[in-house]
Amino acid sequence: MDPQQRVLMEVVYDSLCAAGQPMENLKGSNTAIYVGDPTPIHRHGLVALDLAVQIVRSGKSNVAVAARTNLILSPAMYISESNLGMLSPNGRCAMWDTAADGYARGEGVAAVIVKTLSQALADNDPIECIIREVAVNQDGKTSGLTVPCNVAQTALIRDCYSRAGLDPVNNLQERPQFFHAHGTGTQAGDPQEAEAISNSLFPVGSPAAQDAENLFVGSIKTVIGHTESTAGLANVISTSLAMRNGVIPPNMHFKNLSDRVVPFFDHLKIPTSPTPWAINHGQTRRASVNSFGFGDTNAHCILEEYTQRREKVTSSINQTFAPLVFSAASELALRQMISDHLEYLKDHPDVPILDFAYTLQDRRSTLPYRKDIFAPTVKDAIVALEALGATDAETEGMNTRFKSLNGSTKLWTIHEELLASKESSRLAEGALSQPLCSAVQILLVDILRAAGITFTAVVGHSSGEIGAAYAAGILSAKDAVRIAYFRGMHAKLAASPSPNAPRGAMIAVAESPDAARVICANDFQGHLQLAAINSSFSVTLSGDEDAIDAAESLLKAKGMFARNLKVDTAYHSAHMASCADLYYDSLQKCNIQPLPQSAEAAPIWYSSVYNGGVIYQSRVTNQYWVDNMCQTVLFADALVEAVKNNGPFDIAIESIVQVLKDIFIPVPTHMIPSKLVIAGAQLIADRLLSLTSRGSTLIINEPDLIVQTAIRAKASAKTIQVVCVTSSTTNSQINQCVYLDPSSPVHVVQSLVGKCSVFVHFSRRAASDAIRDLIVANLSSSCLKITEECDLANVLEESFSDDTLDLPSVEVFDLADVTSHKAIRETLAVVDWANSQSALAMVQSIDSQPIFRSDRSYLFVGMTGELGQSLARWMITHGARFIVLTSRRPAVNARFVNDMFTRYEAVVKTVPLDITSPESLQSVLTSMAAALPPIAGVINGAIVLDDEPFANMLFE
Incomplete structure (x- = not known):
């Protein structure tokens, strides 16, 4: 990404945060964004602001962003501007000074968020200042491309004040107290701008010209240099800050007034030290901002202080606590954010803690990495945030x-x-x-x-x-x-039933419940039990302390997560x-x-x-509480039932998300704001079987393996026969299938009569026509594969007469209609799965779609060191949940394995593998197939070195 674009996006986000505009509130809105083009033309920042003001005033947009970036990434502009004599040899902007010899280039990225005042008040937004008016014009023909025109500048300033309904020449109350000049410090530009300011605000013979009060003039360029295309917005932002603080900032590098500026300086004054921004009674703090462009485009802006502060509403409710919620896009950014806010609270101990909490929760974007603390006072918040930094939020003393x-x-x-x-x-x-x-x-x-x-x-x-x-x-x-x-x-x-009655202990393990039961039965029979099923790959084992210690050593030797729990019994x-x-x-x-x-x-x-x-x-x-203490904790089952029947819920921690990942289809919240779509395997199975009468048969075309398994597991309880059908000859998900050979379909069909059912599905035909082709006899739970080459409709018509066909009452319906379909009383229900793939698609949120799949494994070859762990961590933070790190002599990093499981419920295994040995590779693949999901990716870092001295190497 272009560095200017990247930094610009970051600054715009920071500006939205400062303006209390969460990104999620702007999605799908009519927000307008104006950014100057990539060329370093000085005017673009303030011209963008002019367009932003226009569009919010028109009502076409409620929010507008004016932004610009200027990073020095090439010496090209230095060379061309130096050749034109525009740059100062000493690298200083000496505005209106006799030493003015050009300007110093500066870098800057700026963004301004604009709303109408009425909209900002309605939205309870923080208001920095009022943009009274913005105006833009052009110099017309001048003696050169870079030569300004004071006549056009004068006309612009007068026009801007006229459009704002202000008369600074005849009414002292409507005059600005500060004029932020373009102030580049060039011999050509400084006198022209000074003359324009004098002619527009203090014309000869006017009441303003007779007044003894001076107008302060300055420029931020003397401090940060000329940020070129960002200069206009830099002028606006610095003026707004000065206005809010009531201090006119000093001009640097000003010692002696230029002789060419003297004729226009009678009513002007350049401050060289911080000066209180004084106003007369009933007067509003007001400032003018100039910005003139390379190419003769001029822009002028009038800013005013926002003084109508809202009265603070005191609630009669006793607020019990103030949760401070911090969120960021990464762990590193979250730590930095917490550190920044800690410093802010130390510098602002009087900030109302409830206002601080409200801003964090409601006026900032909610990002994936989050941390919250509870603090009734700023002092408590500082202590809690310091503890986070010192202990990385360990639970001790929480x-x-x-x-x-x-x-x-x-x-x-x-x-x-x-x-x-x-x-x-x-x-x-x-x-x-x-x-x-x-x-x-x-x-x-x-x-x-x-x-x-x-x-x-x-x-x-x-x-x-x-x-x-x-x-x-x-x-x-x-x-x-x-x-x-x-x-x-x-x-x-409590005491162990084992001889010598060893103490009890418990251990958390990253393993599936079935695999955990095998461990308990094969290696620790009578000494360990499955104590809790926390998720599909997280269990707790309980039993004799010596067995727990042995299990921990065994599991860690295999590179698996295992952690002893701090309990004194089993x-x-x-x-x-x-x-x-x-x-x-x-x-x-x-x-x-x-x-x-x-x-x-x-x-x-x-x-x-x-x-x-x-x-x-x-x-x-x-007795319930006794069972609660003695029996296995079926937490995952309870959580799934709660979500299926009462979900969705607004808040979930990572470990809970892992339990629910198989039953959720997350969708963008702005598409379905009030309901999270749930269409997982278990829910689909329940819905399908609820629509099928007891004792009947359910035929499913092209089912997903997970869904097929869920349906079969639940069908037997209702004495429902299930037949799963696929038209693919390579579908490895369907087991125990009978295959129809396309070369001799008649023979095969005849041989199957009385042995199994025949189901024909033609997606190109209407459902009513497909029903006529259903031939059902002695349905079994076998699966029938039908190739696309087989035209079974013709085969069956030739093989059997109509009087031999037994067509029971049949209904065909799409999966998409399952949730709304009325109860089916027929003896056969056919679910057309193939035509309903959209209903099964695991739709991820468009806001945070994972890069890697959580239901697949990823094999790292020759990468158990820092590189492999760093890449594995990145993949886990982007969706992966099963990682196998291999090398010839892997060094097990227990801390990394434990950290990935604790933070993300991710299973990381470290196993030995010699990639040059087929037997070693087959052993690893076999063990992965038995214990982990299918492999979705292989990351190879293994190399074979055949070193030679450089002098002996061939050219190739």
């Missing part, structure tokens, strides 16, 4: 953020443990961690409710179900804490059997009473104990 969130909320006597340091914390002890975690969850629910945030559905993970029950309104806070307390107390008594394993009865008895004595739920307002609680089933008051028994 609950300190809840201290004193609201003076009316008490944290009982447990606050000491919540605020304890890492060294003194006892959170690893279940007797403390269980009630502490539940207390924090209860507090969070109360805080969110106080902020007006309600729940649609709740899902809990392990003891998190106690907090979920409270959020669902089924448990009181008192009962929730009692359940958690006795859970932790009795878990201390929840959700056989260890819990020894304390289950005691836990039940304690709950019985507590007389826990589930609360009646409101019919409408109560959130729906999806159980991670009972396969995602909905939990009502009647099901919340003492």
Whole structure:
């Protein structure tokens, strides 16, 4: 990308942020953008502003952007301008000074966001200043291309003030106090501009000429140089800043007034030090801005201070907390953003924290990489942001953020443990961690409710179900804490059924549930159990401590993510059997009473104990909490059910997104603003089978493998036979198929009579005609392959007479109609999948479409070092979730593997591979095929060196 374009885009984005205009609010809008062309002609910045003002005034656009960039990327302009004598040999802009000998080139990128005042007020936008008027004209014929004309400049200034309804010559109140001159510091331009200013604002014999008050004149070029095509916008921005601060900036390099300027300097003054911007009573701060172009185009702008500040509205609601949400386009940018805002808060300790939070949340674009903190005061925010920078947001001590969130909320006597340091914390002890975690969850629910945030559905993970029950309104806070307390107390008594009763432990593993079960059964039978299914590639194992340690070593040796959890017992394993009865008895004595739920307002609680089933008051028994402690946590199932039935939801962290990735089709929010489309395999299977009568047969044409598997898995419960059909002879997704040989179709069809069903689909024919071609007899669950070369309609007509055909009642419908189709009562339902591919397409958001697929694997050959890890990290941040790093002697970087899984739920495996050995390669490919999704890409970094001294090398 052209550096000028890249930097310009960055500056425009920063300008939108400063103007409180999130990008997502501008998508699809009538926003206008005016950018000068790439040539370094001085006028383009202010001309772009003139066009921006015109279009918002016309009503054709609500927002307009005027921008320009000027980067010095080539010496060509230096050479040509030096030849013309335009550049200063000493590299200084000495405006109107006797030493003026040309200008110094400067670099700059500028953008100005423009709205009408009424629109800005309606949108509650921050307003820097008022653009009273902009005008543009042309010099006409002069003695040279670069020679300015004071007559045209005078006419322009007068015309601009006239169009603004101002009379600076006859009315002192309507005169500017500061004039931002073009001020290049050239012998040709300075006298012409001085004469134009004098003639337009202080004409001979006018009231203004008789007044003793001087007009300050200066130029930003004496500070930053001449930014050429960006100069006009640089003048506007610097003048606006001076106006907001009430200080007229000094002119640098001014010592002696040029003799050629003296005749026009009677009512003008050049400040050489910061000067207060004084105004008379009832007067508005006003400034004129000049910008003259190479080629004789002139532009003038009148700026005024915005003084009608809005009255701050004080809410009667006691705001409980102020979440500060930071977002950026990358991790590096996020860290920089947090650092910048930390410095801002240190420099502005009096900024209202709620205003600061509002600006971050509502007046900035929301980008993919995010971090939030909770801070009731600026001081707390500074402490939290400094902690982020020091610890990279580790979770140790994270609950300190809840201290004193609201003076009316008490944290009982447990606050000491919540605020304890890492060294003194006892959170690893279940007797403390269980009630502490539940207390924090209860507090969070109360805080969110106080902020007006309600729940649609709740899902809990392990003891998190106690907090979920409270959020669902089924448990009181008192009962929730009692359940958690006795859970932790009795878990201390848990013991292994194994000889010598080793301690219990738990470990998080990046592995599929099926693979985890194999590990437990084959290597650690009776010592390890599957404790939790967190997602399709994230599980928790629980059991004897020595078995956990052995499993960790085994998995890490294979380059897999495995991390010991900080617990003192083995929840959700056989260890819990020894304390289950005691836990039940304690709950019985507590007389826990589930609360009646409101019919409408109560959130729906999806159980991670009972396969995602909905939990009502009647099901919340003492035995439920025992099962919650002892049985496997089916978190993924519960989460999927919650989203399928109550989704979509506005907020999701990365680990939850990984659970849901197979059931979501994200679409751009501006296309469907109120609903996220869900059309995943499980949902499609449920819908199809709900439309098919029990005992009938479902024939599906060209199904996707994932969908086919989901349908078959659920069809048996309704005694529905499923036949999947494909016309492709190379479709490897369909198993157990009968193939019709095109060379002898009659023979094959005759041999199949009574053995399986025949399904004919012709996409070129109408559905009513296709129905007549359906031949069904003794349907089985085999799949029938039909090649395009086979014209089975003709074959069947020749092979069988009409009286031999048994055509049951049949209906054909497209997948796109599944969600709206009425119940099917016929004995055969045919789903035309091939004509409905658009309904199956995994449509990604156009805003952030991943480069790599999350359901495929990527093999790195000869790349386990820094290069491979860096590339793998980049691929993971752009969608990849399964990476295999290989080399002959791979060095396992456990920190990198753990970091990728913790941050992105990405599985990274490191395995040995000699790419020159077919046997070694086949072994790796076989192991990948058994444990990982299909390979979508291979990145090769392996090389074979045959070194020779340079002198001995051949030319080739």
